[in-house]
Amino acid sequence: MIAMQKELNQFERSEVWKLIPRPLNQSVIGTRWVFRNKIDENGKIVRNKARLVAQGFNQEEGIDYEETFVPVVRLEAIWMLLAFAILNTLFCIKWM
Numbered sequence: 001m002i003a004m005q006k007e008l009n010q011f012e013r014s015e016v017w018k019l020i021p022r023p024l025n026q027s028v029i030g031t032r033w034v035f036r037n038k039i040d041e042n043g044k045i046v047r048n049k050a051r052l053v054a055q056g057f058n059q060e061e062g063i064d065y066e067e068t069f070v071p072v073v074r075l076e077a078i079w080m081l082l083a084f085a086i087l088n089t090l091f092c093i094k095w096m
Helices: 002-015 075-094
Strands: 032-040 043-055
Touching: 002 043
Parallel strands: none
Antiparallel strands: 032 043
């Protein structure tokens, strides 16, 4: 419940949505909660996370709705990308 409340509070702070009356001639896209446990390297649960996701599979055929997507980048991924770009640049300069 705490994780769900944090997610809803984040929506309010970010002003992601606003509540409006439902149009009579439009269908509404449903939502569902996705729960995950964050685990440390010892296998101990560190915290619970909850995400409210849209059920886009109601409108498009063929979408894998067992997976969710959140546009978050880990710092390690950025470091790897920068290291690869630097090595690639150094390799190209060496062969010029």
